[in-house]
Amino acid sequence: MYILRKPTWQLSENEVTDETLFHKRREFLKLGAAALVSSSVVVEKLSAMETTPRTPLSFVKTSYGEGLELNSFEQASTYNNFYEFSTSKEKPAKMAHTLITSPWDVGFYGECENSTILGVEDILKQVALEERIYRFRCVEGWSMVVPWIGFPLKKFLDIAKPNAKAKYVAFKTKYDPQMFPDQSRGLMFGAIPYPYVEGLRMDEALNELAFVAIGMYGKELPKQNGAPLRLIVPWKYGFKSIKSIDYVEFTIKEPKNTWQVVNPVEYGFYANVNPTVDHPRWSQAKERKLGSFLKTKTLMFNGYEKEVAYMYKDMDLKRYF
Numbered sequence: 001m002y003i004l005r006k007p008t009w010q011l012s013e014n015e016v017t018d019e020t021l022f023h024k025r026r027e028f029l030k031l032g033a034a035a036l037v038s039s040s041v042v043v044e045k046l047s048a049m050e051t052t053p054r055t056p057l058s059f060v061k062t063s064y065g066e067g068l069e070l071n072s073f074e075q076a077s078t079y080n081n082f083y084e085f086s087t088s089k090e091k092p093a094k095m096a097h098t099l100i101t102s103p104w105d106v107g108f109y110g111e112c113e114n115s116t117i118l119g120v121e122d123i124l125k126q127v128a129l130e131e132r133i134y135r136f137r138c139v140e141g142w143s144m145v146v147p148w149i150g151f152p153l154k155k156f157l158d159i160a161k162p163n164a165k166a167k168y169v170a171f172k173t174k175y176d177p178q179m180f181p182d183q184s185r186g187l188m189f190g191a192i193p194y195p196y197v198e199g200l201r202m203d204e205a206l207n208e209l210a211f212v213a214i215g216m217y218g219k220e221l222p223k224q225n226g227a228p229l230r231l232i233v234p235w236k237y238g239f240k241s242i243k244s245i246d247y248v249e250f251t252i253k254e255p256k257n258t259w260q261v262v263n264p265v266e267y268g269f270y271a272n273v274n275p276t277v278d279h280p281r282w283s284q285a286k287e288r289k290l291g292s293f294l295k296t297k298t299l300m301f302n303g304y305e306k307e308v309a310y311m312y313k314d315m316d317l318k319r320y321f
């Protein structure tokens, strides 16, 4: 008889909050330690944490997110959700060196005219890179503001020319237990089903805010943040922003995304950030930005109501959560 460790998705609100406080305490201790040594030593330590040197990128700056206060690179790259490595928030940064991001192919399948497999470098030849500062809100109640570098998801999907029957698009993360240790753990031992799957309705995918990130803070994405390329859907909870994509499929039917499969009572397909619809085990009215002590109000559609509300005007957002 095996004793199963309780998966994170079964944690109570208290435990989630404790984890956040635990993290805050670590940040505080780090700051305390930093005050004792010269700042140049601290900078050296921070860059030594990067698992691999990351190439600086050239990109166009945009006005997205002007005026938002950024989280630090350190915050965004050391507190991660990446179950393929671990359910811990701290471990992906230490473990992600096993992810080999080059060569990396992305396959496009399903309801499209141009089904193809393309290397990331070929994809990058077809798009212009831009920087967008977006709010990012995890369903667990923490948030951050990150300057992503990438290109509109529409440009990515245009490569495959979706046909008129394509109503949805599904994305999958690479399945390779050599690179992602948790993929060999097995459902019996509390792992989530792999590969990780996410999906969007076609109109959502074509919305101007939907983004493919290949970098952040001026450089290539750290592996723990989903290198070589990941989705960023800023008006939806963070779990929709699938990492390390290797498969795109245009579908007629709504795809089943991983968290909906794991726990359909708690997670749906849409997962729009909505302070008025609580998670069954905690309120979604507030969030704690990484590095902040106080909670702040969560905004409808994470502050992107103007850009996205039209897509849901006839929908009951309590039902389609």
Ligand SMILES: Nc1nc2c(c(=O)[nH]1)N[C@H]1C(S)=C(S)[C@@H](COP(=O)(O)O)O[C@H]1N2
Pocket: 076, 079, 080, 081, 082, 083, 084, 137, 138, 139, 173, 196, 224, 225, 226, 237, 238, 239, 240, 241, 242, 243, 244
């Ligand atoms: N493949 C994959 N993608 C994923 C996840 C994951 O576990 N595996 N976690 C999701 C969740 S819950 C969140 S909040 C964000 C976290 O992104 P970050 O680590 O860059 O902050 O990634 C999302 N994408």
Ligand SMILES: [Mo]
Pocket: 081, 138, 139, 140, 237, 238, 239
């Ligand atoms: Mo999340």
